[in-house]
Amino acid sequence: xxxxxxxxxxxxxxxxxxxxxxxxxxxxxxxxxxxxxxxxxxxxxxxxxxxxxxxxxxxxxxxxxxxxxxxxxxxxxxxxxxxxxxxxxxxxxxxxxxxxxxxxxxxxxxxxxxxxxxxxxxxxxxxxxxxxxxxxxxxxxxxxxxxxxxxxx
Amino acid sequence: xxxxxxxxxxxxxxxxxxxxxxxxxxxxxxxxxxxxxxxxxxxxxxxxxxxxxxxxxxxxxxxxxxxxxxxxxxxxxxxxxxxxxxxxxxxxxxxxxxxxxxxxxxxxxxxxxxxxxxxxxxxxxxxxxxxxxxxxxxxxxxxxxxxxxxxxxxxxxxxxxxxxxxxxxxxxxxxxxxxxxxxxxxxxxxxxxxxxxxxxxxxxxxxxxxxxxxxxxxxxxxxxxxxxxxxxxxxxxxxxxxxxxxxxxxxxxxxxx
Numbered sequence: 001x002x003x004x005x006x007x008x009x010x011x012x013x014x015x016x017x018x019x020x021x022x023x024x025x026x027x028x029x030x031x032x033x034x035x036x037x038x039x040x041x042x043x044x045x046x047x048x049x050x051x052x053x054x055x056x057x058x059x060x061x062x063x064x065x066x067x068x069x070x071x072x073x074x075x076x077x078x079x080x081x082x083x084x085x086x087x088x089x090x091x092x093x094x095x096x097x098x099x100x101x102x103x104x105x106x107x108x109x110x111x112x113x114x115x116x117x118x119x120x121x122x123x124x125x126x127x128x129x130x131x132x133x134x135x136x137x138x139x140x141x142x143x144x145x146x147x148x149x150x151x152x153x
Numbered sequence: 154x155x156x157x158x159x160x161x162x163x164x165x166x167x168x169x170x171x172x173x174x175x176x177x178x179x180x181x182x183x184x185x186x187x188x189x190x191x192x193x194x195x196x197x198x199x200x201x202x203x204x205x206x207x208x209x210x211x212x213x214x215x216x217x218x219x220x221x222x223x224x225x226x227x228x229x230x231x232x233x234x235x236x237x238x239x240x241x242x243x244x245x246x247x248x249x250x251x252x253x254x255x256x257x258x259x260x261x262x263x264x265x266x267x268x269x270x271x272x273x274x275x276x277x278x279x280x281x282x283x284x285x286x287x288x289x290x291x292x293x294x295x296x297x298x299x300x301x302x303x304x305x306x307x308x309x310x311x312x313x314x315x316x317x318x319x320x321x322x323x324x325x326x327x328x329x330x331x332x333x334x335x336x337x338x339x340x341x342x343x344x345x346x347x348x349x350x351x352x353x354x355x356x357x358x359x360x361x362x363x364x365x366x367x368x369x370x371x372x373x374x375x376x377x378x379x380x381x382x383x384x385x386x387x388x389x390x391x392x393x394x395x396x397x398x399x400x401x402x403x404x405x406x407x408x409x410x
Contacts, residue, residue, distance in 0.1 A: 027252050043254045045364040047244035111246030111303050148247040148364055153299060 027150030028062025028108060028117045037105035037118055044108060044147030051075045052140030058113045059087050061121060062152045069121060072114060073099055075144065076135035083144055085114070086130050099130040108149040115149060212403075220407035227409055229343050233374035236292045241306040241357050247364050248297065248378070249334065250398065258363040259333050259384055266369065270329075270389035273320025280368045283354060286310040286318065290358075291349050293374040295381075296410060307372040309353035313346045321390045329395035330371060333384035339395035340373070340380055341407065349374035352385070377408040 031040030054072050061067040070089040077083050084101040091097035106118035116124065138144070169176075204212075247253050265277035290308040316323060323346065329339040344350060350373035354361060361367045366383030373381060379399050389395070400406045 029252065045247075045253050045256060045362070047362060047364070049244060053243065109244065109247075111301060112242060148244070148253045150248055150252045151246075151299065151301070 026062075027152045028110075028115050030118050037103055040118065041105040041145075041147040044149065046145035046147045047109065048143045049109060049146055050140070051138050051142045051144060054085070054114065055140070059085075059089075059107075060110060060113050060115045060152075062115050062117050062149065064153050066152055067121075069116065069124065070097060070100075075104070075138045075142075076101065076132075077138055078135045083138070084135070089124060089127075100124060100127040101130045101135070102127070104144060104146055108147045110149060110151060114146075115152075117149060216403075216405055219405060223407040223409045224341060224343070227341075227343055227375070229347055233293055233349055233410060235374075236294070236304045238292055238306055238357075240304045241292060242303045243357050244362065245295070245305045245356060245365055246301070246303050249383075250336065251334075253364055256364050257333060259367060259386075261368045264368050264386070266385065267331075267387040268319060268389070269387065270391045271322035271325045272388075272390050275319075280354065283310055283315075283352060283369065287314055289348075289351060290355075291351065291372070291374060293349065295378050297378040298404065298408070306357050307351060307353035307370075308355040308358070309351040309369070309372065311348065312350040312352055312371070312373075313348070315352055316345065316390070325390045326392045327390070327395055329389040329391060330382045330385050331387035331389075332382045333386050336382055336384075336398045337395065338371070338380060338382040338397040339406075340371075340376060342390075344373060344375050344409070347373065347375050375410050377410060379404065380408050 031037065054075060057072045058068045059070045059072060061069050070087040070091075071094075073086045073088050075083065075085050078101075083104045085104050085107060086099050086101050088094075088097040089100045102116055102119065102124070106116055108115050108117055119127075249256070261280055265279060266283070267277050268275045287310060288308055289311050290306060292304065292306040294302050295305050296302040312328075316328075323342065325342055327339050328342060328345045329337070331337055350371070352369055353366075353372035354369050356362070356365055361370065366385075369385050370383040371381045371385060380397075397406065
């Protein structure tokens with residue numbers, strides 16, 4: 001009997017705790033349907049950042065638990081001029097990752113990390129493995145502009 | 154093992170059938186009672202916003218007591234750790250009670266810092282006026298109540314210098330801030346006078362960018378992040394407790410580091 005009451009109380013805490021912890025205006029929302037990635041970046045007060053500063057940063061999922069999806073390997077520019085961030089994606093504790101290229105306009109800067117706002121982890125799983133031919137690596141001193149977001153927790 | 158209190162002659166077990174419903178109802182009452190008391194305990198963890206008024210008052214009293222203890226512990230002569238400029242995070246981390254798309258940039262040319270309260274010279278200030286005062290740069294850790302931090306560099310007039318210049322009453326208790334994004338805030342006078350408290354207009358040697366509080370924000374090394382309002386538009390020196398945005402939502406007021 002007392003087990004039931006304890007469980008009920010814990011469930012009550014879990015439900016109310018989660019509702020309170022999640023912000024009323026969560027950070028890192030995906031761009032609204034129909035908006036291009038470039039437009040959504042433009043709404044996020046993009047800031048200049050040195051490419052060298054982005055290397056090895058954690059790439060987070062914009063949810064309260066801020067799961068680490070991977071780390072930044074390099075920043076490249078493809079033939080059409082699109083800047084992409086190559087991420088060592090997935091795996092476990094850094095093992096078994098594969099590189100994928102995510103457009104920088106699908107991402108935001110979040111303090112000392114980055115975050116992917118335009119794609120869910122499920123969508124990212126379907127990204128093709130990055131092939132270096134066809135893109136050129138941007139030197140560390142290059143300044144690029146990346147949008148911002150509020151933390152998700 | 155037989156209980157010492159067991160009667161030599163046991164009652165008829167059929168008696169239990171008559172009283173079984175009563176026994177079951179007693180157990181149910183215990184469950185409800187137990188559930189309520191544990192539920193009340195759960196509510197005191199602070200996650201549930203709807204608390205009985207008496208609990209709310211008690212928690213607030215304890216919070217105010219904590220503030221007094223922190224104020225006693227505060228040493229106005231102790232400096233927060235500083236760091237080399239090479240460790241400054243560029244750009245800094247954005248945070249607000251809304252996401253970055255809702256930042257409303259301030260027109261720097263039209264911006265005036267309004268003054269009120271226990272201040273002798275209440276004339277409004279422009280950005281250029283503020284920049285004409287002596288400037289100080291601090292490279293310190295911004296520490297958020299949420300548990301993250303980063304090292305940043307801010308420059309601006311030391312708040313003490315500014316308050317002396319406008320003839321503020323330095324014995325007053327509070328300094329209150331109004332901002333362009335409806336984020337009222339206030340700090341104690343002792344922290345306002347601390348040497349590592351600035352009215353910052355620059356970050357990492359460049360003008361504060363729009364998402365980070367342009368044209369001016371409070372920057373102190375001795376308080377948690379949420380006590381450093383951005384896009385400041387007005388300052389008041391007062392002896393009446395001004396409160397703040399997060400304080401109204403249950404967060405501590407002193408929030409010292």
